Each structure stands twice: as structure tokens, then as C-alpha cells.
Amino acid sequence: MRTGSYSRRIVISRIMECVIFFFAFISLLPLTLILFYLAKKGMAAIDWQFLTHLPRPVGEEGGGVVNAIVGSAILIFCATLMAVPLGVGAGLYLSEAKEGKLSYWTRVAVDILQGSPSIVMGVVVYLWVVKPMQSFSALSGSIALAIMMLPMVIYSTEETLKAIPCTLKEAALALGVPYYRTILKVVIPAGMSGITTGVLIGVARIAGETAPLLFTAFGSPFLDINPLKPVAALPLVVFNYATSPYPQWWEQAWGASLVLTFLVLCLHLTAKIGTRRWKIQF
Amino acid sequence: MENPILITENLKAYYGNHLVLKDINLEIPRLNITAIMGPSGCGKTTLLRCFNRLHELSPGGRIEGQIWLGDTDILSLDPIMVRRRIGMVFQRPNPFPTMSIYDNVIAGYKLNGMKLSRVEADEIVERALRGAALWDEVKDILHRRGTFLSGGQQQRLCIARALAMNPEVILLDEPTSALDPKATAHIEELLISLKSRVTIIIVTHNIGQAGRIADYTAFLYLGELVEFGPTERLFTAPKDRRTEEYLSGKFG
Ligand SMILES: Nc1ncnc2c1ncn2[C@@H]1O[C@H](COP(=O)(O)OP(=O)(O)OP(=O)(O)O)[C@@H](O)[C@H]1O
Ligand SMILES: [Mg+2]
Numbered sequence: 261m262r263t264g265s266y267s268r269r270i271v272i273s274r275i276m277e278c279v280i281f282f283f284a285f286i287s288l289l290p291l292t293l294i295l296f297y298l299a300k301k302g303m304a305a306i307d308w309q310f311l312t313h314l315p316r317p318v319g320e321e322g323g324g325v326v327n328a329i330v331g332s333a334i335l336i337f338c339a340t341l342m343a344v345p346l347g348v349g350a351g352l353y354l355s356e357a358k359e360g361k362l363s364y365w366t367r368v369a370v371d372i373l374q375g376s377p378s379i380v381m382g383v384v385v386y387l388w389v390v391k392p393m394q395s396f397s398a399l400s401g402s403i404a405l406a407i408m409m410l411p412m413v414i415y416s417t418e419e420t421l422k423a424i425p426c427t428l429k430e431a432a433l434a435l436g437v438p439y440y441r442t443i444l445k446v447v448i449p450a451g452m453s454g455i456t457t458g459v460l461i462g463v464a465r466i467a468g469e470t471a472p473l474l475f476t477a478f479g480s481p482f483l484d485i486n487p488l489k490p491v492a493a494l495p496l497v498v499f500n501y502a503t504s505p506y507p508q509w510w511e512q513a514w515g516a517s518l519v520l521t522f523l524v525l526c527l528h529l530t531a532k533i534g535t536r537r538w539k540i541q542f
Numbered sequence: 543m544e545n546p547i548l549i550t551e552n553l554k555a556y557y558g559n560h561l562v563l564k565d566i567n568l569e570i571p572r573l574n575i576t577a578i579m580g581p582s583g584c585g586k587t588t589l590l591r592c593f594n595r596l597h598e599l600s601p602g603g604r605i606e607g608q609i610w611l612g613d614t615d616i617l618s619l620d621p622i623m624v625r626r627r628i629g630m631v632f633q634r635p636n637p638f639p640t641m642s643i644y645d646n647v648i649a650g651y652k653l654n655g656m657k658l659s660r661v662e663a664d665e666i667v668e669r670a671l672r673g674a675a676l677w678d679e680v681k682d683i684l685h686r687r688g689t690f691l692s693g694g695q696q697q698r699l700c701i702a703r704a705l706a707m708n709p710e711v712i713l714l715d716e717p718t719s720a721l722d723p724k725a726t727a728h729i730e731e732l733l734i735s736l737k738s739r740v741t742i743i744i745v746t747h748n749i750g751q752a753g754r755i756a757d758y759t760a761f762l763y764l765g766e767l768v769e770f771g772p773t774e775r776l777f778t779a780p781k782d783r784r785t786e787e788y789l790s791g792k793f794g
Pocket of ligand 1: 557560562580581582583584585586587588589600601
């Protein structure tokens with residue numbers, strides 16, 4: 261009787277293992293297929309010219325997306341520049357003032373922001389920035405992306421700083437270090453790796469955003485680094501080319517998709533490795 | 543008592559409305575080791591954190607009464623100045639994880655933005671680490687992270703960090719409760735060797751430890767100072783029944 265139920269349990273546990281393995285496999289499948297398909301289609305479009313030349317008019321052979329690569333770089337860089345100080349500041353506030361009305365309402369606001377559809381960000385920034393300035397611009401695009409990125413930076417900062425033992429802060433305070441110096445020189449450095457990881461994930465998230473850029477950065481066939489002018493971006497190129505009627509552009513859309521995906525993957529991998537590498541032991 | 547270094551007068555400490563220390567009147571003798579004992583939750587940590595005004599930073603933390611350091615009431619001083627004169631060592635070793643051993647020792651200077659020349663810094667580091675009986679073990683690995691050290695070494699590093707500021711008083715909150723007996727013995731010896739330079743106040747649960755190192759012992763019970771006196775007298779002839787019961791292990 262005992263041995264019987266025992267071997268039955270072993271069998272059941274075996275079956276469960278197989279089922280779990282099967283589901284794990286299934287969940288990996290879409291990613292692998294997408295990557296495979298993307299690589300196959302995209303590689304055909306990517307060559308040196310694709311990465312270093314401006315687009316050519318329809319009908320002409322060749323041409324590239326260097327404007328979109330540079331444009332995306334500018335947009336991401338400016339968005340990060342805006343979102344990081346604000347986000348780290350807000351996250352710091354939330355981790356320091358755990359209770360309190362302002363923290364509560366900040367959390368509510370950040371939650372709502374995080375849940376807002378990205379197209380809405382685009383429309384709002386259009387109304388706030390593009391209309392008053394009467395021009396699509398890299399600046400407005402970065403602002404829209406920065407707003408998208410903000411919740412991620414805020415929450416990753418808050419979570420990281422909350423995990424830092426309180427005794428560390430007290431160690432500094434007990435040495436007669438003023439509060440603001442304790443925060444700047446002890447708390448933030450101790451949380452640096454977590455904050456950086458959060459920022460990387462945030463960058464990866466906004467790198468592929470299209471909707472907030474539609475009425476802000478708008479896109480441009482030129483290589484222009486003036487932040488007050490419209491600017492191209494990889495996801496915009498994918499969107500515009502893929503919805504165009506020209507097969508030659510479809511191919512370029514695949515190429516741009518692959519470049520974008522590769523970039524996002526690299527960011528995620530760096531974040532993953534970074535979390536382990538830069539981990540600070542308390 | 544002759545020339546005490548710290549005197550509390552009707553010291554009360556609160557967390558919100560919760561009165562944790564009730565009219566403590568205590569005179570801490572200079573250049574001696576004073577142990578603070580008492581059952582868990584009686585307010586030992588709170589008392590210690592009043593001395594360097596860390597208590598005010600706890601949510602709802604509030605102090606009433608006076609604490610005299612020499613002839614100034616530390617409650618009227620800038621807390622930052624108080625903390626530079628009264629150092630603290632915590633229950634769990636807490637070296638700064640982003641700093642080397644070397645930088646940990648001079649953290650009080652660096653974090654406060656005080657400029658030290660290379661020679662001065664070297665000197666302070668060596669003197670503090672020798673003072674904390676850690677120099678021989680770490681002199682060749684000063685550039686390594688402080689968190690690489692063993693628990694006992696980390697705790698001595700924290701003592702060195704406090705010593706480096708040349709404080710008049712060092713507060714220790716159960717500094718050996720996270721350490722093994724050997725590391726504990728090491729720290730006890732160290733404290734005895736330090737008392738010619740600096741006044742030491744140590745919270746401990748360990749009656750044996752108080753007996754071994756403390757010249758004076760204060761016994762707290764439910765936020766009251768029940769008894770204070772030379773350790774030997776307090777241990778052999780306690781005046782209060784509660785002290786006696788605590789020492790004989792009836793509660794704790
Ligand atoms: N942060 C806090 N907020 C509110 N009450 C607190 C806080 N810290 C401690 N207390 C209360 O203050 C009282 C004294 O606490 P304290 O930490 O000083 O005790 P202790 O003697 O150090 O105890 P232990 O031996 O366990 O360390 C306890 O009743 C505790 O519940
Ligand atoms: Mg305590």
C-alpha cells in the first residue's frame with residue numbers, strides 16, 4: 261500500500277515535470293520564431309549602405325536608414341537626459357517618505373501614467389509642445405518618450421533604494437554627515453547598479469515606441485541634429501515603410517526592425533548581466 | 543561622581559505618543575566602560591540613540607529633558623556636531639559597501655567633504671586601524687572592499703571608522719551579538735584597550751560580557767533606570783529586586 265502510493269506519486273511528479281517543461285517550451289517558442297523570422301528577412305536588407313546612407317526616393321536602388329538610427333539615438337539620449345534626473349528624484353522621494361499624502365498621490369499619478377496608452381502621450385505632447393512651437397521636433401518626441409520612461413525609472417529607483425538597509429544610512433548620519441550628503445554619497449551610490457539597470461530597461465522600452473512619435477518627432481528623410489526640427493526614428497521608419505505600397509520599402513522595414521530588435525536585445529542583456537555583475541553586497 | 547562626561551537630566555524619549563524612556567537621570571563616568579543592560583524592549587537602544595541624537599530621526603522620535611556633554615546641553619547643539627563628538631557602532635556591522643577598507647576608515651572625513659592630504663589620510667587610517675586591532679590583518683588589502691572581511695573584522699572596521707573621527711565617546715549597540723565567541727573576545731579586549739582614550743558606552747544582553755569589561759553598569763527596566771553603579775557592586779549586591787531577578791535569569 262505504502263510503496264504503491266509512493267510510486268504513484270513519483271509518476272505524477274514525473275508527469276507534472278513534463279507538463280511544466282512543455283509550457284516553458286511553448287512560451288519560448290514565439291520569441292524564437294520572431295527572432296528567426298526577423299533575422300532571415302532583415303539580414304537580406306542590411307548591408308553597409310543600409311546603415312550609413314540616407315533614404316533614396318522610391319524606384320532608386322539602395323539607400324539606407326542612417327537618419328533613423330541617428331534620430332533614434334538623439335531621441336533616446338534626450339529622453340533619458342530628461343527622465344533620469346526627474347525619475348531618480350521622484351523615486352528617492354518615495355523611498356524616503358514612505359508614508360504621507362504626497363507620496364500616496366505621487367504613486368497614484370505614476371500608476372496612472374504607467375497605464376496610459378502611449379498614443380495619448382503623443383497627443384498630449386502634440387498639444388503642449390508641438391502646437392505652441394508650431395513645428396514637429398526631436399524635442400517634442402523626446403518629451404513624449406521621457407514621459408513614457410518616467411514610471412519605470414521612478415519605480416526601479418524606489419525599489420532599489422528601499423532594499424538598501426537603513427543601517428547604512430544611519431552609519432553615515434552617525435558620523436555627522438548631513439542628510440543631503442548621506443543621500444548623495446552613500447544611498448545613491450549603493451543603489452547605482454539597480455538604478456542603472458532600471459534605466460536600461462526603460463531605454464529598451466521606449467526605443468521601440470512608435471505611437472508617441474507620430475505627432476511629435478514625425479520623421480524626416482534628412483540627417484538633421486537640430487532638436488527643434490522633425491527627426492526620423494527607427495520605429496517610425498518601420499511603420500511608414502511597412503504601410504507603404506512599395507515592396508522595396510517593405511524590405512527596408514524588415515531591416516530597420518532587425519536593427520531595432522537587436523538594439524533592444526542588447527539593452528536587456530546588458531541589464532541582465534549588469535544586475536549580476538554590479539551587484540553590491542551589503 | 544567625579545567629572546562625568548555625559549549627564550542626563552529627566553531624559554524622556556517618545557515614539558509618537560509612546561513614552562519609551564521615563565525620566566532617566568544618569569551620569570556616565572569619563573574614560574570608563576559603562577554597560578547598559580535590561581530585558582528586550584526596555585529602551586536600551588533608544589537611550590543610546592538619544593546620546594547622538596539619532597533617535598530624532600526615527601519616525602515620531604522625540605526627546606525631552608537635558609543631556610549634558612561637558613557643560614553644553616547636546617539637545618541645543620547641531621546634531622551634526624554632536625555626532626562628530628560621539629561616535630556609534632551598530633549591532634550589525636555596516637561598512638559602506640561601495641568603499642574600500644581604506645575609504646571606510648576615513649569615511650567620516652570624505653563624506654563630510656573634509657580635505658585630507660595623502661599623508662594625513664594614511665596616518666589616520668593606520669592609527670584608527672591599529673586602535674581597532676585590525677591593522678595587521680588588513681594592511682596589505684586596504685584597497686579591497688570592506689564587505690569582503692569577516693563579520694568580526696567588519697565590526698572592528700566600523701570601530702576604526704568611529705575612532706578615526708577622534709570622538710570623546712563611542713556608543714556600541716550590542717556590537718558582538720552577530721559574532722562568534724572568538725571574534726567577541728577580540729572585540730572585548732579591544733574595548734578595554736581603548737578606554738584610556740575614549741569613553742565607551744555599550745549596550746549588551748550578555749551578563750558575562752558586562753562583567754568582563756564594564757566598570758559601571760546601568761540596569762533599565764520598562765524605560766526606567768532601575769539601578770546604576772560599579773559593575774561589581776551591582777552584580778554582587780544589587781539593591782533592587784528587579785536587578786537581582788534579571789541577573790539570576792528570571793527574565794530577559
Ligand atoms: N521605530 C520605532 N517606532 C516605534 N516604537 C519603537 C521603535 N523602536 C522601538 N520602539 C519601542 O520602543 C521600546 C524600546 O525599544 P528599544 O529598541 O530601545 O529596546 P531595546 O532595549 O534596545 O531592546 P532590544 O534588547 O530588543 O534591542 C520598545 O517598546 C519598542 O517597541
Ligand atoms: Mg536594542
